[in-house]
Amino acid sequence: MAVPTAILDLARPARRIAVLTGAGMSAESGVPTFRDAQTGLWENFDAASLATPEAWNEDAALVWAWYQWRVGLVRRVQPNAGHLALSEWGRNADLQITTQNVDDLHERAGSTVLAHLHGSLFSPRCTDCGLDAEVAEPPEQPIARLDPPTCQNCSGIVRPGVVWFGEMLPEQPWEAATASLREADLLLVVGTSGVVYPAAGLPSLARRHGVPVVEINPDDTDLSDQVDEVWRTTAAVGLPDLVSELQ
Known part of the structure; x- marks a missing residue:
């Protein structure tokens, strides 16, 4: 799938990339x-x-x-091609992943996760x-x-070591996530519906700091009108093509 030119124009010069992933990232693995x-x-x-x-x-x-x-x-289940592409990208760039997911698929793909905003199934x-x-x-x-x-x-x-609906997010992961946005050249939002706050407010926070935001999602979301560029594709399809073009 051809990567939109406008997205490549934002990604190519970026040296510090923040990534926010949601449930759609893991859905293609069968979660x-x-x-x-x-x-x-x-x-x-x-x-x-x-x-x-x-x-x-x-x-x-x-x-x-x-x-x-x-x-x-x-x-x-296993990490999908999107997880593996982010891991590959992270070996050649300063890429910091914040995830709303409570699985360990990013880590099993070889990435280091900066912040698990909603905790982890594997940290009871x-x-x-x-x-x-x-x-x-x-x-x-x-x-x-x-x-x-x-x-x-x-x-x-x-x-379970997760953040339940109605509970406050842990302070440390949230501070790490917001700090990464302030220092980023680009925020990539992948597979999140944008309905669960405060994580859904991160794209707007990035834009207030002058950081361009790209959404990768096959469907319209509550975030689609708050980003700079939208690519209607899935993580496992789009991310490998994006990383291939950048390298």
Whole structure:
């Protein structure tokens, strides 16, 4: 697919590139977005309703079982061509990735992630002392309820290491993400719907600092009218072509 000339004109001189990735980045690897239908055991559950403190307080075993299913799902899929292209680009440029995704596909592709804004499936922590916790491997087959483990440090209950709807973002990742925008020559926004704040406000923040913003997404989003250039393609299709042209 031919890369739009206007995007190449912004990317070629850029020496510091900030990248913001969302669920669409991982969807091509087989990781369902929150707006996709759940399958099998979880097809009658609303994913967004399980990702809340209220759901955890009401039935921690149900929520833990769902997150362990997601851990197993992510471990069975592989980084796609878009992840690999960003990794390749990062070997030849100062590229800093901020992601809204809670998977580890960027890292498995070889990239270093500056900020996981919404946490990680692979960083469970104690609800009481806050320390990271080691947990058992998820069951091979999904089950409806699974008691969460207890912390080895204080015997508190271990929770998923993600940011739930209604929770504040951790301060350090947010500060790292905003700092990268202030220093960037270009912000590339890939596969995010632009509806979850405060992450959805990052493109506008970049433009206020004079940083041009390019959106790569097959669909119109809430961010499309807030960016400088739009490319209607997917991460796995567009990013390899963009990186190839730049090199």
